[in-house]
Amino acid sequence: MAVTDEAIEKIKEMIVSGTLRPGDQLPRESELAAVLGLSRNSLREAVRALSLIRVLDVRQGDGTYVTSLDPQLLLEALSFVVDFHRDDTVLEFLAVRRILEPAATALAAPRIAEQELDALTARLDALGGTPSVDELVACDLEFHRVIARSSGNTVLSSLLEGLSGPTTGARVRRGLAQRDAVGRTLHEHRAILAALRDRDGEAARSWATVHIASVERWLRSAL
Known part of the structure; x- marks a missing residue:
């Protein structure tokens, strides 16, 4: 499994398990990378990919949030x-x-x-x-x-x-x-x-x- 794919899977697991819920803000990049055992670059790529499919919402100057996960979205x-x-x-x-x-x-x-x-x-x-x-x-x-x-x-x-x-x-x-x-x-x-x-x-x-x-x-x- 590619490093970015692994990062995506780990973030998905946090959402599926309820560790992260709709509307929650993700921990700071350095903190989340350490918790997941990922490099900051691979985490960044995973966040970018998940934002493209509307799982995550990256708000400039504010942080990254889990979206509503509404099916239509x-x-x-x-x-x-x-x-x-x-x-x-x-x-x-x-x-x-x-x-x-x-x-x-x-x-x-x-x-x-x-x-x-x-x-x-x-x-x-x-x-x-x-x-x-x-x-x-x-x-x-x-x-x-x-x-x-x-x-x-x-x-x-x-x-x-x-x-x-x-x-x-x-x-x-x-x-x-x-x-x-x-x-x-x-x-x-x-x-x-x-x-x-x-x-x-x-x-x-x-x-x-x-x-x-x-x-x-x-x-x-x-x-």
Whole structure:
């Protein structure tokens, strides 16, 4: 194991064991290096790496702190990484989204508030029948974000948020290239909303699967 990797593991162990908790300030660099049996250089590299993935927060002139470790914060790195992937890999992200999104939609069925459903319906109504692709994709992102949050599972909603980056590009290209994409998307959104209003988790799951799979099928045929 590389020295920096060892340093990362030792800091992680302190957090997992509860020696360091969310919001805690790390001991001074010299003190922490001595406690962990590390050189100050390797400790510094480990802190830098952990700050990049939002485990640690380095505050200039103040010190280094453990972040809130909130799943959404930690999974932000995922959305950064997936933006670099090619179209063929985007198919794999869409396949993962096809597994997770219906599950989140089914979980949201008994939980999503009526005012959230009203707001999503109003947003769809405001689009009209012939929105631009940009307007439709912006609405689509918000539509799925609200439903995922309503699942009550912060890890699941954060994972889906991280997967939205590469799949957004696919949705835009589909909207531009496929003649009936806009109408089908609006129809599928309304079907999902109807199932959520009925508190029918299985119908919501089914329509979400159809919705995500249609983008995946188009991209697979377009490649």
